[in-house]
């Protein structure tokens with residue numbers, strides 16, 4: 542099946558306005574391209590639930606800090622087009638920077654408190670850039686459903702909050718994190734890792750699983766699973782830990798006590814590559830004492 546590819550919002554709108562999808566929902570999978578199986582699973586979910594599936598490809602300069610990897614971010618339009626063709630995507634929206642932000646500094650979305658900690662603390666302005674572009678994509682495509690991966694849980698929380706606060710008529714749908722056989726969460730940034738770094742990288746998921754195990758075994762004091770996970774990470778000399786936190790899955794705030802479902806989230810650096818991952822944890826009824 543041939544995928545229609547549009548560079549301008551106007552052309553995309555003309556296509557969407559003349560496409561007869563009847564009552565079936567219109568799905569959007571927003572991406573920055575360099576598509577991989579993480580995106581593939583979101584596209585598949587959208588394909589199952591929607592009459593029409595649009596994938597956007599836009600390397601969003603607003604979400605990169607001045608020292609981040611915007612220039613080197615992988616861009617491979619032809620491979621992405623083929624990837625989408627194979628998954629029966631109806632159309633790609635691949636706007637240029639000028640198409641999205643013709644007047645330079647744009648109006649920006651003021652994001653909620655979900656954006657403050659974790660990645661928001663070390664990447665100031667990142668979630669504002671994400672939310673601004675996602676809102677713009679929503680306004681251009683007007684999807685009924687938009688699909689985001691659980692790996693970027695803070696992004697998901699920021700966007701869900703924006704959709705609620707702004708009464709956006711789009712359902713935010715979450716797809717589970719896709720992993721390589723060694724547990725490593727699939728991400729476009731994995732390809733920056735050298736062979737040696739790639740071999741070390743699954744330590745991130747191993748550390749999160751250690752924390753999850755402790756929570757499942759009854760830890761109530763978040764310091765206990767956090768320190769257990771840190772120990773795993775610190776065993777690898779090439780790993781630098783940016784953060785590891787046990788947070789409330791709704792508001793992304795660190796919890797004082799584990800009394801319900803939490804997410805353990807971490808960001809590490811291996812060489813120049815920054816990796817993030819998280820797992821949802823359910824506490825058990827067994828309880829271990831809080832540390833004094």
Ligand code: PAF
Pocket residue numbers: 571572573599601604671674675693696
């Ligand atoms: O997750 C991403 O790829 C990006 O943050 C998104 C949602 C496409 C916004 O640029």
